Amino acid sequence: MHKPELSGRLAEWAVEISGYDIEYRPRTAIKSQILADFVADFAPAMIPEVDKELLLTSRTSLGVCTLCTDGASNGKGSGLGIVLKPPTGDIIRQYIRSIDLTNNEAEYEATITGLELAKSLGAEIIEAKCDSLLVINQVNGIFEVKDDRMRIYLEKLQVVLHRFKKWTLKHVPRDQNNEADALANLGSSVESEGFNSGVVVQLMSSIIETGHVEINSTSFTWDWRNKYIDYLRTGKIPSDAKESRALRTKAARFCLVDDQLYRRSFYGPLARCLGPGEIDYTMREIHEGTCGNHSGTDSLVRKLIRAGYYWNKMENDARSFVQKCNECQKHAPSIHQPGEELYPVLSPWPFMKWGMDIVGPLPWAPGNMTDYFSK
Known part of the structure; x- marks a missing residue:
């Protein structure tokens, strides 16, 4: 605003616009808020599906x-x-x-x-x-x-x-x-x-x-261990050549000891393969048990491996478990970002407010310089 050419152009635009009933408002997050209100007001049938999805992702059995x-x-x-x-x-x-x-x-x-x-x-x-x-x-x-x-x-x-x-x-x-x-x-x-x-x-x-x-x-067909156990017991392979080759390659890392599936590793003893009913309890004991210190995702995975356990998608399950830990949320390090003033957006009815963006064509400024005001 200290440049004479910029302030002059602003004054010129103000004179031109003053003849019309145009009100300037800064851009806000109005579109996302409108969509959220629309879903909340006109999609009550989605509530059971949301509850079901929450139950699936939380891996809880309180129902x-x-x-x-x-x-x-x-x-x-x-x-x-x-x-x-x-x-x-x-x-x-x-x-x-x-x-x-x-x-x-x-x-x-x-x-x-x-x-x-x-x-x-x-x-x-x-x-x-x-x-x-x-x-x-x-x-x-x-x-x-x-x-x-x-x-x-x-x-x-x-x-x-x-x-x-x-x-x-x-x-x-x-x-x-x-x-x-x-x-x-x-x-x-x-x-x-x-x-x-x-x-x-x-x-x-x-x-x-x-x-x-x-x-x-x-x-049970939902257990990820079934295909390896069945292959190691009976030697049956899928009819598809690609699936058969992949199964033989992956099954070489596993072995059966007293009808219990174990996974071989290069740096430790055999790791016991856990099923769906044992994963949550094992993570809870290692994460917050007697010797647990509420470690992060990577540390929790390493502790599980050192304790001699293995299952598919260990990293994803550990990350989800740590993110939902109540104590970790309470005592996590505070975010030291500067505070910012909040701008509440009120929408009494969906699509009652409208926002419009008008773009271009943008003229080239003399001297190959960008015209930031019209842009």
Whole structure:
């Protein structure tokens, strides 16, 4: 403004514009605010999808996990059907080939096994549904337990239920439990000679005999370890040549020790490969456990490797975990940037305010100099 030519041009433009009803306002972030208000006011159907996406990214299991179970016993054998609906929305369906059991024992086995699987996924709140009146009434204390085996099953079921923060066990009619019933019948119909552990889970022994559920839980299709375990056990490869070559190359880094997958490394012992139900607990123990110091992403990954653990996308999971840590957010270093005055933008109704930008053509200034005022 100290240059005479610049102030003169400003005065000239002011005289020209004074004849019109034009009001000058500085540019603000009006467009982004309008779009945000429009989405908030006219897209209420997006709220459930946003909540679902938040639950997926936060890897939390605080929602209600629904479990439907059924047991079947016939001349071909016994089978268990499990339909698990985690709060993330993915449905896990599994049929299990069991040892010879009675119908009531199969119902107990299916319920206890389903609860164990839900707990292994990190579920804290469970809503179990079963079509057996005997199991429901014995758990609620309505029916008296006379058989010794039924009493042991009841004690096992009560122990598993109390491992959850909150649980409900209710009876549903058989016609509302068709999916679990079909899976149970399918598990009981599988011939033991043609049994394939990569297709169906096998219950090795009864729960009341071993004291815990001994199952081949790695047969779930959502576990990243399945393709390596199946290849190392059976040697099966995909039909596609490119996928087959990639699988053989990657599987050379892994090995099986007592049916547990481990990854070889150049600078340490074998690293135990973790599944989805173990990742969050392991990171939490190392990050904020007894010896944890709330380290950053890179340091957390190095500590996990030194502790002997491995899984796919370790860096991404560690970064997401550190960013969501409450203590790290509270005690993180403060940002020492200078404060700036805030300019609130009010928009009573979407698109009530409009902003317009007018550009060019821009004339060339004499002497090949840029005309910053008109630009």
